[in-house]
Amino acid sequence: MKGRAMRVAILGATGQVGREFLKVLETRDNFPIEELRLLSSSRSAGSEIEFRGKKIKVIEVNEKAFEGIDIVLASAGGSVSKQWAPVAVQAGCVFIDNSSAFRMDKDVPLVVPEVNGHALKNHKGLVANPNCSTAQLVVVLKIMHELAGLKRVIVSTYQSVSGAGKEGMDELEKQTKALVNEEPYAPKKFPKQISFNLIPHIDSFAEDGYTKEELKVIYETRKILELPDLPVTCTAVRVPVLVGHSESVLVDLEKKVSPAQVRESLANSPIVEVWDQPEEGIYPTPIDCAGEDPVYVGRIRRDTSSENGINLWVVADNLRIGAALNAVRIAEYMVANSLVGQKVTT
Amino acid sequence: MKGRAMRVAILGATGQVGREFLKVLETRDNFPIEELRLLSSSRSAGSEIEFRGKKIKVIEVNEKAFEGIDIVLASAGGSVSKQWAPVAVQAGCVFIDNSSAFRMDKDVPLVVPEVNGHALKNHKGLVANPNCSTAQLVVVLKIMHELAGLKRVIVSTYQSVSGAGKEGMDELEKQTKALVNEEPYAPKKFPKQISFNLIPHIDSFAEDGYTKEELKVIYETRKILELPDLPVTCTAVRVPVLVGHSESVLVDLEKKVSPAQVRESLANSPIVEVWDQPEEGIYPTPIDCAGEDPVYVGRIRRDTSSENGINLWVVADNLRIGAALNAVRIAEYMVANSLVGQKVTT
Numbered sequence: 001m002k003g004r005a006m007r008v009a010i011l012g013a014t015g016q017v018g019r020e021f022l023k024v025l026e027t028r029d030n031f032p033i034e035e036l037r038l039l040s041s042s043r044s045a046g047s048e049i050e051f052r053g054k055k056i057k058v059i060e061v062n063e064k065a066f067e068g069i070d071i072v073l074a075s076a077g078g079s080v081s082k083q084w085a086p087v088a089v090q091a092g093c094v095f096i097d098n099s100s101a102f103r104m105d106k107d108v109p110l111v112v113p114e115v116n117g118h119a120l121k122n123h124k125g126l127v128a129n130p131n132c133s134t135a136q137l138v139v140v141l142k143i144m145h146e147l148a149g150l151k152r153v154i155v156s157t158y159q160s161v162s163g164a165g166k167e168g169m170d171e172l173e174k175q176t177k178a179l180v181n182e183e184p185y186a187p188k189k190f191p192k193q194i195s196f197n198l199i200p201h202i203d204s205f206a207e208d209g210y211t212k213e214e215l216k217v218i219y220e221t222r223k224i225l226e227l228p229d230l231p232v233t234c235t236a237v238r239v240p241v242l243v244g245h246s247e248s249v250l251v252d253l254e255k256k257v258s259p260a261q262v263r264e265s266l267a268n269s270p271i272v273e274v275w276d277q278p279e280e281g282i283y284p285t286p287i288d289c290a291g292e293d294p295v296y297v298g299r300i301r302r303d304t305s306s307e308n309g310i311n312l313w314v315v316a317d318n319l320r321i322g323a324a325l326n327a328v329r330i331a332e333y334m335v336a337n338s339l340v341g342q343k344v345t346t
Numbered sequence: 347m348k349g350r351a352m353r354v355a356i357l358g359a360t361g362q363v364g365r366e367f368l369k370v371l372e373t374r375d376n377f378p379i380e381e382l383r384l385l386s387s388s389r390s391a392g393s394e395i396e397f398r399g400k401k402i403k404v405i406e407v408n409e410k411a412f413e414g415i416d417i418v419l420a421s422a423g424g425s426v427s428k429q430w431a432p433v434a435v436q437a438g439c440v441f442i443d444n445s446s447a448f449r450m451d452k453d454v455p456l457v458v459p460e461v462n463g464h465a466l467k468n469h470k471g472l473v474a475n476p477n478c479s480t481a482q483l484v485v486v487l488k489i490m491h492e493l494a495g496l497k498r499v500i501v502s503t504y505q506s507v508s509g510a511g512k513e514g515m516d517e518l519e520k521q522t523k524a525l526v527n528e529e530p531y532a533p534k535k536f537p538k539q540i541s542f543n544l545i546p547h548i549d550s551f552a553e554d555g556y557t558k559e560e561l562k563v564i565y566e567t568r569k570i571l572e573l574p575d576l577p578v579t580c581t582a583v584r585v586p587v588l589v590g591h592s593e594s595v596l597v598d599l600e601k602k603v604s605p606a607q608v609r610e611s612l613a614n615s616p617i618v619e620v621w622d623q624p625e626e627g628i629y630p631t632p633i634d635c636a637g638e639d640p641v642y643v644g645r646i647r648r649d650t651s652s653e654n655g656i657n658l659w660v661v662a663d664n665l666r667i668g669a670a671l672n673a674v675r676i677a678e679y680m681v682a683n684s685l686v687g688q689k690v691t692t
Binding site: 152153154156158172173176177180191192193196197198199200201205208209210211218231232233234235237239240241242246248250259276278279281283285286287298299300301302303304305306309311313 | 498499500502504518519522523526537538539542543544545546547551554555556557564577578579580581583585586587588592594596605622624625627629631632633644645646647648649650651652655657659
């Protein structure tokens with residue numbers, strides 16, 4: 001990566017994705033960081049977090065917190081982003097936001113760099129990171145679209161509890177421990193028991209019986225792929241898995257292609273791994289993919305219900321490609337393309 | 347129910363579904379039983395099982411075991427059924443088989459009584475009980491077909507470990523206990539870790555990258571609905587749930603119908619319960635449905651990817667409607683329609 005070393009702030013540094021930002025940045029040797037500032041609410045300020053062998057104190061976010069910063073990586077929820085994004089942009093930062101607050105704003109690029117990095121060129125300081133389920137999906141769909149043209153996309157998700165943050169992971173762990181010891185553990189974070197159960201309800205219910213999570217997959221997919229009329233539907237389900245989102249995806253295509261052609265096209269992507277020798281037990285599962293960067297695809301086969309459909313099974317670490325890793329890749333792309341530190345006029 | 351009291355044998359009485367047969371029979375007050383004979387392999391013979399307050403000794407299945415019996419409820423695997431079904435039929439029994447051994451045989455009715463009970467009229471002694479995922483699905487599909495005509499069916503399953511019998515349940519329980527105590531527990535029954543994980547692999551892999559489980563859903567659905575060319579596809583996934591199979595189902599229909607019309611039609615079925623007030627947290631999850639008889643349907647909504655599609659979420663107890671309950675209902679239907687104790691010529 002070309003460009004000077006960056007001054008980076010993490011907003012929401014003590015949260016689940018905030019900590020994942022740190023893990024990802026530790027491994028990005030070609031992303032030189034001159035300064036790393038860790039920001040949080042007053043509740044979490046004062047704690048210390050280690051990064052590249054040095055302890056950094058977490059400070060409370062305030063009006064002056066973004067001064068001198070080039071890039072803000074934010075994952076502190078929609079209301080925090082709404083409050084601080086304008087302040088950071090005003091201070092000259094690029095604000096890369098993991099919340100859903102700005103994703104559908106037409107002036108805000110919604111980006112997976114390998115899919116639509118070009119959309120960053122017209123940024124106005126604010127960039128949105130897609131929903132976790134969407135990010136891994138569009139990586140696959142983009143390749144399928146280039147191969148044979150997307151006609152219709154049908155997704156059923158199997159989403160891990162880490163999509164609901166550290167509290168979600170805690171609830172699955174504690175509830176499971178209680179249940180195996182035959183003790184009760186009432187749901188707090190999730191609307192129903194998640195341990196040994198499934199919940200077809202992620203985020204709140206919105207229009208026409210869909211959850212916001214399902215609508216995010218539908219609308220964000222169309223925006224990122226720049227196919228505003230693409231027929232997409234989604235059923236989003238929370239499953240008792242700690243890390244890693246899985247998706248059963250049926251893609252109707254314009255042209256007939258073989259599973260072998262799909263495998264070849266997907267394998268050509270630097271961020272996809274095809275694990276698809278099912279007779280030898282080779283297909284991805286969430287525990288294989290947790291902590292890993294690629295989008296894993298298996299179970300690639302002809303749809304038995306249409307002429308040109310393909311069924312796929314897509315698994316990825318929702319905290320990485322679905323959150324922290326994608327945000328860091330956006331930052332890297334912007335540095336490499338000299339899109340950071342411009343004067344932005346709004 | 348009319349008809350005389352029946353002499354019933356359970357083959358595989360000590361297995362997961364065998365025990366569920368006993369639980370279901372206990373509750374069917376209008377199914378008079380004159381004699382209940384419990385049959386098993388030599389390994390499990392000799393144990394005693396209580397039924398309606400009386401202890402019954404489990405005896406080893408042999409050439410004479412079916413004499414004087416009217417109805418055999420079998421759930422001891424395909425090879426056991428292949429060995430003993432002809433013997434039982436020769437002895438004048440109706441043999442209701444829960445294995446997949448005979449399901450696609452054109453001379454064997456494959457039946458969910460509420461869907462295609464009429465197919466029992468031409469039985470030749472042998473009747474097949476469908477795959478668990480199929481049984482709950484066709485109950486819903488039949489109603490949708492009568493309402494608006496099925497065009498295409500796309501299913502992603504979330505199947506509990508009890509579909510793999512008692513060993514499956516033991517493995518999830520023991521593996522989870524080990525993992526929460528930070529001890530290792532290698533997979534035995536399942537091909538990979540099932541605790542805190544998902545496995546997109548149920549039964550063995552067959553043609554074109556599909557598992558046998560997925561092909562069962564496809565072929566059995568067509569046979570039961572008597573729609574041999576119905577476009578159906580399925581992705582079958584094992585989830586860390588003890589009892590209760592869930593399905594994300596997209597149904598493309600010939601005619602446009604509203605979610606309200608679908609809800610009304612489904613609610614009219616005596617064996618379906620519609621739980622669909624999502625804003626109030628009313629939708630089915632597996633732990634709600636375990637131990638219950640109905641097929642539960644929620645999340646009924648217009649498909650956002652087609653003109654006339656409907657999305658649904660279908661949950662049922664796989665040991666009941668998916669196995670023991672459906673077999674007992676087949677027996678009841680046959681008794682009520684004087685289809686038991688006929689001389690069968692093959």
